[in-house]
Amino acid sequence: MKLHNQYEPSQSRRRKNTSVLESILSNTTKNKGIKTDITESRMKINMKPNLSCPLCSRKCISHSQLQNHLASHSNERPFSCPHCPKKFKLREALVAHVQIHNKNRPRYTCTFCSGVYVDLYYYRKHMKKMHK
Numbered sequence: 001m002k003l004h005n006q007y008e009p010s011q012s013r014r015r016k017n018t019s020v021l022e023s024i025l026s027n028t029t030k031n032k033g034i035k036t037d038i039t040e041s042r043m044k045i046n047m048k049p050n051l052s053c054p055l056c057s058r059k060c061i062s063h064s065q066l067q068n069h070l071a072s073h074s075n076e077r078p079f080s081c082p083h084c085p086k087k088f089k090l091r092e093a094l095v096a097h098v099q100i101h102n103k104n105r106p107r108y109t110c111t112f113c114s115g116v117y118v119d120l121y122y123y124r125k126h127m128k129k130m131h132k
Contacts, residue, residue, distance in 0.1 A: 068092075 051060040055073050060066040068090055077087035079094040083101040088094045099105060100118050108123035109116050112131045117123035 051063070051066045052058065053060070053066065053069055053073075055070075058069055060069055071089040074089065077089050079088040079091050081087070081094060081097055081101075083098070086097060088097065105118055107116050107118055108120060110123070110126060110131070115126060117126060
């Protein structure tokens with residue numbers, strides 16, 4: 001059962017967001033030696049970053065990595081949680097957030113201050129920072 005498919009933005013919203021990103025990508029990747037062959041793209045692990053952000057010069061090794069990074073420069077949050085008013089820049093962030101609303105997910109309660117965490121990572125981070 002794939003729940004994350006139901007949280008994708010509408011076609012018109014996706015088209016609008018990608019058109020801006022595509023124009024930036026097309027301008028930044030011209031004549032930069034982008035590898036488009038499937039066999040070559042599988043060698044990304046051995047590739048050095050060859051795409052750079054036009055706004056901050058951060059280096060990226062793929063179009064998708066650059067697209068995700070470019071979202072950090074935008075104030076637009078097109079992905080809305082269906083359970084609460086939170087909005088996100090990246091679909092991956094929304095998918096991770098929706099897990100918070102899952103009633104069957106285990107919760108981690110701090111024995112010192114009664115803080116409740118749905119992710120073990122953040123519970124441990126809280127314990128180290130607040131109750132060391």
